[in-house]
Amino acid sequence: MTKIEKIVLSYSGGLDTSIILKWLQETYGCEVVTFTADLGQGEELEPARANAEMAGVKDIRIVDLREEFVSDFVFPMLRANALYEGQYLLGTSIARPLIARHLVGIAREVGADAVAHGATGKGNDQIRFELAVNALDPSIKVIAPWRQWNIRSRMQLLEYAEKHRIPVPSDKRGEAPFSIDANLLHTSTEGKILENPAEVAPDHVYQRTVDPIDAPDTPEIITIGFERGDPVSVNGKAMTPAALLTELNGLGGRHGVGRLDLVENRFIGMKSRGIYETPGGTILLTAHRGIESITLDRAAAHLKDEIMPRYAELIYNGFWFAPEREMLQALIDHSQAFVCGEVTLRLYKGSASVISRASPCSLYSADLVTFEESAIAFDHHDAEGFIRLNGLRLRSLAARNGR
Numbered sequence: 001m002t003k004i005e006k007i008v009l010s011y012s013g014g015l016d017t018s019i020i021l022k023w024l025q026e027t028y029g030c031e032v033v034t035f036t037a038d039l040g041q042g043e044e045l046e047p048a049r050a051n052a053e054m055a056g057v058k059d060i061r062i063v064d065l066r067e068e069f070v071s072d073f074v075f076p077m078l079r080a081n082a083l084y085e086g087q088y089l090l091g092t093s094i095a096r097p098l099i100a101r102h103l104v105g106i107a108r109e110v111g112a113d114a115v116a117h118g119a120t121g122k123g124n125d126q127i128r129f130e131l132a133v134n135a136l137d138p139s140i141k142v143i144a145p146w147r148q149w150n151i152r153s154r155m156q157l158l159e160y161a162e163k164h165r166i167p168v169p170s171d172k173r174g175e176a177p178f179s180i181d182a183n184l185l186h187t188s189t190e191g192k193i194l195e196n197p198a199e200v201a202p203d204h205v206y207q208r209t210v211d212p213i214d215a216p217d218t219p220e221i222i223t224i225g226f227e228r229g230d231p232v233s234v235n236g237k238a239m240t241p242a243a244l245l246t247e248l249n250g251l252g253g254r255h256g257v258g259r260l261d262l263v264e265n266r267f268i269g270m271k272s273r274g275i276y277e278t279p280g281g282t283i284l285l286t287a288h289r290g291i292e293s294i295t296l297d298r299a300a301a302h303l304k305d306e307i308m309p310r311y312a313e314l315i316y317n318g319f320w321f322a323p324e325r326e327m328l329q330a331l332i333d334h335s336q337a338f339v340c341g342e343v344t345l346r347l348y349k350g351s352a353s354v355i356s357r358a359s360p361c362s363l364y365s366a367d368l369v370t371f372e373e374s375a376i377a378f379d380h381h382d383a384e385g386f387i388r389l390n391g392l393r394l395r396s397l398a399a400r401n402g403r
Contacts, residue, residue: 004030004143005111005113006032006111006114007028007033007112007114007115007116007143008032008034008035008106008107008112009021009035009116010035010099010103010116011035011048012048013045013048013050015157015161015168015169016157019161020116021034022055022166023145023160024145026164027149028143032057032116033057033060033106034057034061035061036048036049036060036061036063037065038064039065040066040183040242040246045062046062048060049062061106065098068098069183070184070245071242072098073095073097073320074184075231075241077094078284079229079332079333079336079339080304081292082315083285083309084312085265086309087262088262089260089282090312091186091187091281092183093318095181096318097132097318097320099129100128101136103115103117104132104133107140113141114142114143116143117142117143122266122268123266124266124268124317126144127267127317127318128318129142129318130142131318131319131321135322178192180207184280185245185278185280185281186278188274189205189207189276194273194274201261205275206277208258208277209256209257209258209259210256212255212259213256214256215254215255215350219347220255220346220348222344222345223344224283224343226339228337228340229333229335231287234248234251245281246280247280248284250279251280252347252352254347255347255350257283257350257351257352258279258281258283259276261275262276283352286345286352286354287354289354291339291341291357292339293357294341294358294359294364296335296339300335304335307331307332310328311328339361340359
């Protein structure tokens with residue numbers, strides 16, 4: 001085994017990463033630095049510090065990344081209206097490059113020659129973490145315990161914990177719990193009954209949103225302000241990126257907005273069923289498309305829609321730091337120069353619907369579109385030549401094919 005001097009571990013403080021922490025210490029016999037990212041997962045993070053201290057960790061990093069997460073990762077992605085396979089708002093995918101960036105940064109700071117993560121060999125996250133580290137600093141070794149150790153079952157995992165006196169919460173002793181990932185953009189839930197896509201997800205799976213059936217019977221009207229494609233205010237109140245997304249999560253969750261039951265295609269090659277809740281992100285996607293509808297040129301808007309699936313797939317597959325993603329981002333960001341104004345939405349029973357939009361940079365002209373007499377001259381006869389030219393090739397084809 002390659003000699004490792006120091007490791008930085010992406011550490012949640014939960015059972016799995018606590019076991020990984022002990023395994024790293026035992027296997028490599030070196031110092032392990034723990035890094036816990038506060039991405040707005042809504043959990044108390046101090047237990048992570050206590051668990052790391054109990055394991056003898058001397059350098060414990062707990063870093064609030066909420067503003068950086070939203071401003072540098074979520075908002076750029078939303079400028080693209082990114083959806084993986086037409087539905088998934090990429091809540092887990094977009095958090096991994098940020099965590100990896102800080103893992104590498106801390107490793108450089110403390111002189112570590114390796115980083116470690118708790119992703120399994122079946123999932124996408126191992127790819128996302130490791131591709132990001134490859135792009136940021138290929139000299140740093142990546143340790144993936146789930147691909148290296150001989151633990152092959154949950155029972156063996158619990159036995160390892162008992163042997164090394166790692167506390168096992170009572171709710172972790174029974175059958176495997178749901179696998180949950182949470183951050184300021186979303187929550188995702190996998191496992192247990194959800195592994196059968198024919199089974200209806202039980203109500204207790206949902207954490208951030210009420211059942212749309214039980215949502216308020218009265219709609220709620222909200223207004224979101226945009227500048228250069230990014231949301232900057234809610235109901236006229238300017239907010240930081242993280243505060244704005246937090247506010248919209250509360251509003252959307254109350255009205256059951258942003259639920260998704262999805263069977264997706266993992267990059268690793270298998271299908272996976274998950275329950276996603278992205279209330280604030282769903283509102284922002286709807287609002288952003290609303291403001292773009294009046295501020296983007298038709299060809300520019302259509303080009304964005306054409307490249308969006310490729311952009312979303314790059315994020316899903318872990319290529320955030322790849323040059324092609326950065327090239328697409330430059331194009332997307334350039335398109336947002338005049339995407340500004342306000343969008344008003346109605347939140348009601350699981351839906352977020354645009355009901356009005358206004359912008360000082362609007363391309364919409366009531367004088368052009370009106371059925372009434374217009375101040376702008378528009379000669380209806382011009383349409384005849386336009387149609388004849390566009391129909392020329394169709395007439396040629398019809399003549400050849402004998403239609």
